[in-house]
Amino acid sequence: MKDHDSRPIGVFDSGIGGLTVLKELALQFPQESFLYLGDTARLPYGSKSGHTIRKYSEQNIEFLKRQDVKAIVIACNSASTQVPESEFAGLPVYNVIGPGSQRALEVSSGLRIGILGTRATINSQAYTKRIHSMNPKAQVFDQACPLFVPLAEEGWDSDPVTNLIVFRYLSTLMQNQIDTLILGCTHYPILKNSIARVTGSSIELVDSGEAIADWLEEDFIAGRLQRRKDPAPRMVTVSTTDSSTHFTELAHRILKPVKADEFRVVDLV
Template identity: 50%
Template sequence: MTTDLRNLSDSFDSRPIGVFDSGIGGLTVLRELISQFPNENFLYLGDTARLPYGSKSAPTVRKYSEQNMNFLISRQVKALVVACNTASTQVPENIFCGLPVYNVIDPGARLAATQTKNKKILVLGTRATVKSEAYKNKILMFDPEIQIQSIACPLFVPLAEEGWVDDTITEQIAKKYFTEIALPDFDTVVLGCTHYPLLKTTLQKVFGANISLIDSGSAICEILKNDFKNLKIKPNTTGKQENLKICLTDFGPQFELLSKQLIGAVTARKIDFETVSVI
C-alpha cells in the first residue's frame, strides 16, 4: 500500500473514510456520518453485483467483506466502516491491515443496552444476522440481565429497495413478523439491518411512540466522535471537502437515484459514481 503524503500530517488526515454495504442500506449510515462529520471525506462501496448478504452463508459474507475492505484500502481510506449488519457479524476485528474498523453491531448493542429501562430488547435483522446471535451476545456482554428476543424479517430489505417505506402492505408484513414476539413488554427495538431505518415511520407506527428504535447509523457516530477526540483517527482539518465518491460493483440507475435522494437531503456535496471490480 502506498500512501499519498500530501493528505497526511501529524495533525490532520484528509483521506476519506471508507464505508461499505451490499446495497443501499449502508446509505442510512453514510447519511448520518456526513451529517455529523461534515468536514470529512467519504468513499462508499455498494457491492450491488452480489447483494443481498442477509440470505448468504457466514463464510461467503466474510469473503465478500474482506474483498470490499481490501478494495477500500487500495483507494487510500483512513478508516473502514462496515455499514451492513450481516457483514458486521463476520468482521469482529477492530483493526484490518493496520486501519481502524467500525462495525455497526457494537455501537448498536451498546446504545440499546444503555437505553432500555425495563431490560427487555427486541432485535430485528436478516436471517444471517439473527442466526449469528451477534447482537444478543454483545448486549449480554454489556448487561447479562437483559432479556433479548431476535426476529428475522427477510422481506424488509426488498420492501425498502422497492421504496414501499411507508405503506399499509409494509405495515401488515411487519405485523405478521411480529406475531412471533414472545417478549411483549420490550421497550427498545434494535433495527439490526441498515435498510431498516428506511422503514422507521412504519415501524414506529406498529410499535407505538413509546418504544425506542435504535438506528446503527446514529450509534456508530458516537464511537467515531470519541476516536476523533482521542486521535485514533485524525480529522480532516484542511477545510477542503472532495466530492462524495460512490463505487458500485454493478451499475444501477436506481441506486444512483435513491442515493441522490437520501444523501442529497443532508449535503450539497456532488456525488461521483464509478463501477468497480473488487475481486
C-alpha cells in the same frame, strides 16, 4: 505524528441500506470525506453463509484500502457479524454490532430489548451475545425479517404492503413487552416510519448510524483517528459493483440533505 488526515473514511454495505449510515456520518462530520461502496452485484448478504459473507467483506475492505481510506465502517449487520476485528489490513474497522448494542442498553428502561435483522444476523446471535456481555441482566428477543431488505431496495418505504409485512413480523416480538428495538440491518431505517407505526412511541428505536457516529467521535477525540483539516471542500463518493439507475435515484432520496458528489461503478478486483 500528524494532527490531521485528509484521506476519506470508507463505508461499505451489500446495497443501498448502508447509505443510512453514510448519511448520519456525513451529517455528524461535515468536514470529512467519505467513500461508499455498495456491493449491489452480490446483494443480498443476509441470506448467504457466514463463510461467503466474510469473503465478500474482505474483498470490500481490500478494495477500500486500495482507495487509500483512513478507516473502514462496516455499514452492514450481516457483514459485521463475520468481521469482529477492530483493525484489519492495518486500518481501524468499525462494525455496527457494538455501537448498536451499547446504544440499546443506554436507552432501554426495562432491559427488554428486541432485535430485527436478516437471517444471517439473527442466526449469528451476535447482538444477543454482545448485549449479554455488556449487561447479563438484559432480556433479548429477536426476529428475522428477510423481506425487509427487498422492500427497502425497491423503495417501498410508504407502501401499504410494507405496513402489512412489518406488522406480521413485529406482532410476535411485541408480545414480549420490549421497550427498545434495534434496527439490526442498515436497510431497516428506510422502513422506520412503518416500523414506528407498529411499535408506537413507547418503544425506543435504535439506529446503527447514530450509534456508530458516537464511536467515531470518541476515537477522533482519543487520537485513534485524525480529523480532516483540508480547506478544499470534502468529497462524498458513492461506488457500486453494478450499474442501476434505480439505485442512484433512491440514493439521492435517502441521503438528502447530504449531497453525493460522484456516482461510479467499480470492479473489486
